[in-house]
Amino acid sequence: MSLKMERVFAILILSCLYSFVLPDYQGDALFALKTSLNASPNLLRDWNQNQVNPCTWSNVNCDPNNNVISVTLSYMGFSGILSPKVGALKTLRILTLQGNGIIGQIPKEFGNLTSLANLNLENNKLSGVIPSSLGNLKKLQFLILSQNNLTGTIPESLSSLPGLISLQLDSNNLSGQIPEHLFQVPKYNFTGNHLNCDINFLHPCETDSDDSGASHKPNIGLIIGISGGVIVVLFIGGFLCFLRRSRRRGSKREVFVDVAGEVDRRIAFGQLKRFAWRELQLATDNFSEKNVLGQGGFGKVYKGVLSDSTKVAVKRLTDYESPGGDAAFQREVEMISVAVHRNLLRLIGFCTTPTERLLVYPYMQNLSVAYQLREIKPGEPVLDWPTRKRVALGTARGLEYLHEHCNPKIIHRDVKAANVLLDEDFEAVVGDFGLAKLVDVRKTNVTTQVRGTMGHIAPEYLSTGKSSERTDVFGYGIMLLELVTGQRAIDFSRLEEEDDVLLLDHVKKLEREKRLDAIVDRNLNDEYNIEEVEMMIQVALLCTQQSPEDRPAMSEVVRMLEGEGLAERWEEWQHVEVTRRQEYERLQRRFDWGEDSVYNQDAIELSGGR
Known part of the structure; x- marks a missing residue:
């Protein structure tokens, strides 16, 4: 065999090996997680080590390029430990394992999940320290480690997370000083630890939380006593002045101050795009009726074409000021941004102005099942x-x-x-x-x-x-x-x-x-x-x-x-249905009296329990 042919042959072999081995790392990492969690035989049965593509596995979601982006394994009764091999999933955006019985430490390799936006390990039995490597997760927005047995101090590295929206570290055994910068996170909870969060009265241990229904607002009276009434008055006056200037500028460019601040900060916008009103107005031909795809309880949906020729569906909430309207916008944005599945509609972006709320979705070329049927x-x-x-x-x-x-x-x-x-x-x-x-x-x-x-x-x-x-x-x-x-x-x-x-x-x-x-x-x-x-x-x-x-x-x-399992369930249903129908027909016969019949009170009472 000539040297040239040997090189060609070697390249072909390497190419084949590359094509078979490269995609396996995602499946290997997830299978290692399944093994380390001590999953029972009935759980994650389709996580097959011999199946190269994990995008078909339950509780796993991928992007169009078959990159794993979401793993949700909540409340499944696991009792093992977390595998450090999970750190190989560089495209992973959401990892939720709350509500299990997971023990051991949080692997430092989790700091390699550079695309991670949501890490939820709440309500487990994790011990050890919070790895400082989590400070490498620059895209992290939600870090939920509540109700575990974590010890040590809060890593200073967490202060370097630029997009952190929610930091929940309550109900652990953490100690020491809380890094000052973490009090700037919109939503945090450090209660139920041995932390020094009460040395500065300007920082409560917990921000407002809609989840508990209780109020944990800072003690304004105490702040006034320390800082002086003049500072508070100046702050309020400056804030109102800022709002007035922002609203005046609203006629010239997009302003988002009309969305309540606390709600706005809690929403996980992730990779969602903020569209300008004018952009969507042009895309839908000024929301022309000829572009209406449908109408729902909160507004109309329009077909649109963006400047880059991308087709979209724009949902315009025309009654957002009515009860439920604005809440519907907030609800959709929150849920759709975190609910990622191939069979769920993906949210592309949103637009808010002082008078409008709009959501932008991919355009579904074949419309709805109802359209195709009728x-x-x-x-x-x-x-x-x-x-x-x-x-x-x-x-x-x-x-x-x-x-x-x-x-x-x-x-x-x-x-x-x-x-x-x-x-x-x-x-x-x-x-x-x-x-x-x-x-x-x-x-x-x-x-x-x-x-x-x-x-x-x-x-x-x-x-x-x-x-x-x-x-x-x-x-x-x-x-x-x-x-x-x-x-x-x-x-x-x-x-x-x-x-x-x-x-x-x-x-x-x-x-x-x-x-x-x-x-x-x-x-x-x-x-x-x-x-x-x-x-x-x-x-x-x-x-x-x-x-x-x-x-x-x-x-x-x-x-x-x-x-x-259908045959067994159907046989059981038929037995119940036959018995129910026989009882129904028996009662009907009791009600089927003639003109001279006496009112049958027993039949009425029997029918009440049906």
């Missing part, structure tokens, strides 16, 4: 059955992430085909978090104003105003029926032929009569698998059971759609 124009292709199956699974995975891998968990509260968008590859993307609600993991439900769309709202939410993740499961079940039938959740045209205005009742009736062919969308032209249709209908009916306790969690829904 509003396509002549000549446009019908949403085929394989795509509908993929949409069902993708939506389930997105909701599973919101319910089980976000802390606090996120309840969407308006799951329907119109709020599931489709990207250029017809992959499902759950959108419209304007109605979502953050729920503390220690609570089972939340009481609030009922929001949603009739026909999709769970009965317990409609009657009591109490929502939980199981209300989303109900809406998801109705969306599955939309996918199968192509019909709306409520259709009054059915009154002409039957009494079942609700799609759910209509499908239940046809399922009992074993008329599955009459259920399926006629636009599919018999191009579907009847066994898969039956499976999807079964999952939908399990999700829409009357009692929220009987409905499966979204993680179970994902498994059933993947072919695991």
Whole structure:
């Protein structure tokens, strides 16, 4: 073999080795984490050491280039230690491991996670010191180490973190002096330690916290006593003067002072872009009606094209000054910026002015599932059955992430085909978090104003105003029926032929009569698998059971759609449903008295318990 051929051969071998070995470091690092955490066999089952690409693993999210950017492993019952190999994940932005029983120290190698914006290790059993290497994380915004057994002093290096928004070190065994610069972090908590945070009365141990519901504001009376009333008056006067000057300048350029300061600082904007009002005005042709993509409870969504030809969808909150309007903006920005998943709509940026609140999303080329089912124009292709199956699974995975891998968990509260968008590859993307609600993991439900769309709202939410993740499961079940039938959740045209205005009742009736062919969308032209249709209908009916306790969690829904555990669950449901229907028919017969019958009080009492 000639020298030239040997070189070519060597290059080919090295190239092959490079292509196989290089991508493995992410999977190796994550598998090492799984091993060190002592994960039980039932946890992280899909984290396979022989699978090169970890972007398909549960609780792991990646960017379009297959770089791992998020690992969320909260409240999963781990009892091991943290692997230092995690430090190899240079693209990781979010690492949350709170609520486990993790022991040992925080590896100093965590200081190599140079892209990290959110590190949450709260409520574990970690010991040792806080590594000074965390001061290398220049993009870090949230450092949550509360409720552990950490000792030693707070590293001075943390003072060099320029973008730190929240520093939570409470309920540890830390001691010594708190670095002065850390009191400038917008939100901090040093309580429950042995720290010298009370030697300077101008610095309380904790800033205001909406999470606890309690007020920890600085003692203004004490400050006045020390600093003098004149200083306070001068400060207030100067601040008001600054606000007046800022508002006068608002007519010439973008000013963001209209957003409440405390709220603004708590929002994790991360890599979000602040758009100028004029930029979005030009992009949407001055918010022309011809560019309206849809309209929701808080405003309209417009199609737009930025100056670099990027297509976007701009949500304009036209009623932000009304109750809930501005709160909706803050809620969406907070949640979408930290909820990162391939099946959730990604927020590109935002714009605020004294009179406007706008959110900017990627433009979904194929619009929504509702559009594809019921509003396509002549000549446009019908949403085929394989795509509908993929949409069902993708939506389930997105909701599973919101319910089980976000802390606090996120309840969407308006799951329907119109709020599931489709990207250029017809992959499902759950959108419209304007109605979502953050729920503390220690609570089972939340009481609030009922929001949603009739026909999709769970009965317990409609009657009591109490929502939980199981209300989303109900809406998801109705969306599955939309996918199968192509019909709306409520259709009054059915009154002409039957009494079942609700799609759910209509499908239940046809399922009992074993008329599955009459259920399926006629636009599919018999191009579907009847066994898969039956499976999807079964999952939908399990999700829409009357009692929220009987409905499966979204993680179970994902498994059933993947072919695991559906048969057993369906058999159990059928037994309960038959018993319930027999009782219902028995009571109906008791109510079916003639004209001369006496009022049957017993029947009324029996019906009350149904």
